[in-house]
Amino acid sequence: MYVAVKGGERAIDNAHAWLAEERRGDTSVAELSLAQIREQLSLAVNRVMAEGSLYDPDLAALAIKQARGDLIEAVFLIRAYRTTLPRFGTTRPVETSRMACDRRISATFKDAPGGQVLGPTFDYTHRLLDFKLTAEADAEHQPQAQTAEPRDEHTPHILSFLDGENIIEQEPQTDAEPGDLTREPMSFPASRAVRLQSLTRGDEGFILGMAYSTQRGYARNHAFVGELRVGAVPVEMEIPELGFAIEIGEVELTECETVNQFKGSKTVPPQFTRGYGLVFGQSERKSIAMALVDRALRWEELGEDNLGAPAQDEEFVLSHADNIQATGFLEHIKLPHYVDFQSELELVRKLRREAAELAEQMAAREAAQ
Structure with a gap:
């Protein structure tokens, strides 16, 4: 706390009050509702849910509003809230082949069974500012997309069609319970399950930078997007009293292979190998980046050479991916460090005195000669 600052707790209280005033902004402008944030800033909401490890669009919208749009601060708020929640149990692994796809594309197969579903995406826009959005038009005047309902039939994964030729690695099946990064500290080497958890929770910008580095030659990672799909997946949980699993809800996910x-x-x-990414909400950039980094980290498992690339260094990647940990360590240096700095200041002054005395002695010797 800033207790050492003049005014102490009173100054902190005033800072909080000023922060609340700044968050609200001009009171002549209508205040943002949580529904507006949830529905119109959905990609920001999705990022906060993914990096906060809590699927709740309403709470993510609240965190964004409270954080004044600072998404890392919003993630911090969500994670802090998450620690207060009781844990009732674990769900079954979600079956993404049962996903009701809003979007499903492949860069490897043009005529994939089930077809390509473009869905809502920026991919085909011209990246020009749309000044029509400055007019607060009624929804009835907005263009309406003529799209079908989300696909609710069984949608097999496209890469499964390579299995028939036995030219792509098989994902190992195990009944072992994966580690839980939210309950156990990370240790190295980490299992792939823990690595994937860390990448899912990791900062999107950092994971993107690592993924980009692999494409520029800092790892052997020339990849194709086998499939990218976005949609809702049912979540099931075993109920001991019933003796079978029931569906308790659904979550929106983005999956990339x-x-x-x-x-x-x-x-x-020789065969093809896989990289994998799975993220809450529509988070395509993050899931693709995650898949690239996942594949780069698998070099030892696959018996490849370590090229010394940053994205191949498990400890480097996983130790620096978490934006909350990074933010805490970075921002703590703006808190009072008066004693530390005074000791450094005295040390520099002492070194300067010693250097000056030495220079005087050297000058005196030269003059005597």
Whole structure:
């Protein structure tokens, strides 16, 4: 706390009051409602839910409003709230093949079974400012998309069609319970499940930068997007009293599977390998970046050479991906460090005195000669 600042707690209270005033802004402008944030800033809401590890659009909207649009601060608020929630149990692994897809594309197969579903995306826009949005028009005057309802039939994964030729690695099946990064501290080497959790919670900008580095040659990672899908997936939970699982809700997810070339090893023939990303909400950039970094981190598992790329260094990537941890360590340096600085100041003054005395002695010797 800023207790050492003149005014102490009173100054802090005033700072909080001023912050609330700044958050509200001009009172002649209508205040944003949580519904407006949730519905019209949905991609920001999705990011906060993903990096906050809590799927609740209303709470994410509240956090964004409270944080004045600072998404990292909003993630911090969500994570802090999450620690207060009781844990009732665990759900079954979601079956993304049952996803009701709003969007489903593949960069590897043009005529994929089930077809390509473009869905809501910026991919085909011209990136020009739309000044029509400055007019607060009624919804009835807005253009309406003529789209079908989300796909609710079984939608198999596109990469499953490579399984028939046995030219893509099989994902290992295990009944072992994965580690939980939110309850246990990370240790190295980390399992792939824990790595994926860390990447999902990691800062989107950092994961994007790591992924971009792999594409620029700082890892052997020339990838294709095998499939990218966005949609709602049912969540099921085993109820001991009932003896079977029931559906307790659904979550919107973005899933990305990348395809990477693999030259093979002594025991494995040449084939394709996978990178994987799964994120809350519509978070396409994050899920693709996550898949690229996931594949780069698998070099040892696949028997590849370590090229010394940052994205191949598990400890470097996972230790620096968390924006809350990074923010805390970075922003703490603006808190009072008076004693520390005084000791540094005295040390520099002492070194300067010693250097000056030495210079005087050297000058005196030269003069004597």
